[in-house]
Amino acid sequence: MGEVGTTAHTVDLGVGHTAQKVVVGDDHTCAIRDDGSVFCWGYNSDGRLGISTTGAYGSGAINLGLDANQIPHTAVDIAAGSGHTCALLEDFSVKCWGLNSSGQLGDGDTTIDGLIIVKSGGLITALAPAPLKIIIV
Numbered sequence: 001m002g003e004v005g006t007t008a009h010t011v012d013l014g015v016g017h018t019a020q021k022v023v024v025g026d027d028h029t030c031a032i033r034d035d036g037s038v039f040c041w042g043y044n045s046d047g048r049l050g051i052s053t054t055g056a057y058g059s060g061a062i063n064l065g066l067d068a069n070q071i072p073h074t075a076v077d078i079a080a081g082s083g084h085t086c087a088l089l090e091d092f093s094v095k096c097w098g099l100n101s102s103g104q105l106g107d108g109d110t111t112i113d114g115l116i117i118v119k120s121g122g123l124i125t126a127l128a129p130a131p132l133k134i135i136i137v
Contacts, residue, residue, distance in 0.1 A: 011041055023080035025098075030085050036074025037061040038087055046083055046099040064095055 011031070013019060019031040028042035028049060039061055040049040050062040064073040064087065073095075075087040083099030086106075096105040103110055 011039070013039055021078055023078050023085065025080040025085065026082040028080070028083075028085070028098075030078055030080055032075045032078050032087070033061070036076070036090065037072075038064065038075050038078065040085065046101075048083055048085070048098040050085065050097040062097075064089060067091060 011029075013031065013033050017033050017035065020034055022029060022031045025042075025048065027045070028040055030038060030040040030050075032038055038050070040051075042048065044051065064075065067073055073089045073091065073093075076090055077088040079086055081099075081104055084096060084104045085098055086094055086096040088094055094106075096107075098105070100107075100110055
């Protein structure tokens with residue numbers, strides 16, 4: 001096996017914060033931070049970083065939206081496909097972003113819409129409160 005050596009880079013998740021889970025797509029990486037916020041970095045083609053601009057760079061926290069009480073949503077799980085990512089939020093809703101050429105984002109079309117809420121029907125709530133996993137194929 002090779003060694004990382006001195007070429008490894010670190011990603012700044014903020015002072016005192018750690019990654020709870022890291023997922024990797026083809027050209028992007030996302031992490032859930034210990035406070036439930038999501039950070040993505042890498043190649044931003046097709047909105048892979050969950051932000052409105054393009055370019056290859058690290059991002060700040062992705063805006064996951066607000067709940068009914070105007071409190072920011074937090075992620076409890078995350079999964080990445082080759083060019084898209086989905087996060088399971090604390091209220092069991094799912095938000096996805098990135099490449100949507102085959103309808104990967106689950107919104108019924110193939111356009112890039114930024115962060116979208118995926119209608120989960122009864123599937124997610126039927127699984128609760130057991131440990132939940134998002135699997136993207």
